[in-house]
Amino acid sequence: MNNSGLIIHGLLSGIIITSAATSLLPAAFPVKFRAVLMLYITVMAIIGNLYLGNILGILMVTGLLLLIMYMAKEDKIQNILFACLGYGICILGNSFVLFLLDALFGLSTNVITQKYLFPFSLGYFCALNALFIPLRKLIYTYWQLPQLLRHIKKPMLYTLAGNLFLYIIIFIVNISLGEHIGYTKEALAFNSLLFFICLVSSSILIFTCMKSFINAQQHEMILRQQTILEGYVASLEGTVDEMRSFRHDYKNILSTMAAYLHEEKFKELEEYFYRKINLPIANSELQMEAWKHLKNIQTMELKGFLYEKLLLLFTRSLKFQIRISDNLKVTYTPTEPLIRILGIFIDNAIESAECTPDGEVILEITATEKGVSFYISNTFSSPPDLFSMGKKGYSTKGNDRGNGLYWAEKAIHENEQFFHILEIQGNRLIQQLEVIKK
Template structure:
């Protein structure tokens, strides 16, 4: 509908009211469904950008400018997201999808007006009613986009927490790109055909085309997302199977260690019996002080180290920690653990978390085993904002720690470099994680931050 003709002779106040309403509607149509919302300064900048372009359109009073004004507003939003937003691709897709939904809902309103024989001449005669129409359009667009945003947001962040892989994001991007291409093609057809058919016919044409497009695209979307969910379920089942296999292997290793301890215990009893039978109490005292007492102290220390892991209620995470600490003990590494309180759940997919922990702990064990100090400290701290996992170990000299995250670059061979690279790639899938790496005075320190509610 031609806003220039509708507001042919309005007052300055009416100009401003209409411009403000159109600007707000444009912002709602482009940003209300962003999964990562704009900041207040960014929203304010976008409002003034939209306001100035719309007001310029009224002052110039050229229909062609209104067509390009819409493109300028869209371009400004895209540039704002692309330059200042961290999650550019996700927000750009959400913005364009938001615009697509707003166009569809707007044409439903236009169809209702056409049904009741309300056209531009009516709004030209009663411009304040046109303001009321813009208010209704603003509220309607906001309400529809909000209803769609809630399930979309919940599904997106739950998918991230359950390990939605990057390949799926690429498929969704390709699908939405095709959808956007179709919408742009139809928009160009509207501009071309507008020179040959009347406004009422154009309205009906738009409604029919966008209704067909809406039903077709969303029908395909349902089938497409259903296929993705099935793929994700199969991938999760395979990952769980591999995790269970790994867990079983760790249990077998612990069982073998227990059998070894049982054998040593029998040998100790035999030695004690030999000293007692021979009434060699001096030798018994020396044997006890030299062999049994240090072993008992070490067992008590080991039990305390393992006992602190009882605060972790996730069996998968607890298992990886048990097995890696056991591996460290085998290499004569001094292990210290700290868990400040019970931790039921980690705000990250469990399979991805144990993969990252496995990489970090393997690197820490390899590094500390090559030093004289052989120290390894594992701390897991929980507060109201998140969970903080710190792995600190004695280390040899490292020139540049950033090089360790490149493929094929490592202080202990290519495998370590590849592992750290994979760990960073896994964490990049999550917006609520942060891995900090520090090195000073032959101590390598890695801090993994997992924030709640992101």
């Protein structure tokens, strides 16, 4: 074979092998990466034709797989597996087609190489790519092998890739031996049959291992879920016990307060009330200040709730601003969900602001065209995760500390009269809840 023939043969080998090695990869390789692979294979094919023959294929395929691993951005082992599969199908198909041409038309490998190299390579390239189209669909759509492989640990993936690579090496060695005896029909048939058996047995082994491993993982996941469920049930039982205890305490507190009212011991009632809700006893100045801010609130339930929160705010070493529109009346009924939501927001705002050197809380209640807007702003030491704030178990006070924000968000979504805005501006968390009139 002259120099031009060597270059053409090497270039055709580069095109076919590059296509085979990259057609089944999880993600399409960029053109520049394919060009690098094709250039590498072309050079190796020319060197093999000049000096070492097909035995150089061992070095060539090793370098090819290393280049693919280096170029792949993710799932590197999967890329090696599918590159080995594509390359193995390529050389198996090549031997099988050469065997058919020799058996049916008497065209030996040497004759094809010398006289029909270009049409043979072009036809084989087209046939190979036509085969890879349905095969790729089978692998990725029907079998969903990449998703299954992601559940397998890396040591097993390395073993599977090494197994395919070993079969390819054995096949290359057999081809090299066939090169020395003249590529007889018998040698081609033996190579094709041997590699076909290896490929089928390897595929069965891979599927069996994958299925067993995935079944074991699913069993382990079921056991983990069962453990989590048992812990959750135990937690629920503890919560129920706490609720029962709280109900008894709650009834006792109400009974005690009723007794104070019956005896008209209002001073003692006031002391008892603030002691039970963990508030310091409000002096007359604080009470007057609180009522002064709330004079424009017409809804009595909301006024009583805000009175308690303002007293709490006054007793903390925080800066605060309170602005309330004149003659404000909230028409939303019942008021319990609204008060529960505002209570969660204000309590969290106070606790967050207390963790900052210059803590400040701003409360604004204003009338809007559609209803009433509640604006709550507070400083924070570290910005909260806005995406997770409404999720169950998330708390600005630490992991698994409470579900207040979750219940507030749930109540907002369940009522079409509530419109909630949550945002961060500088070092402030802002929550705005608008109650829309019906």
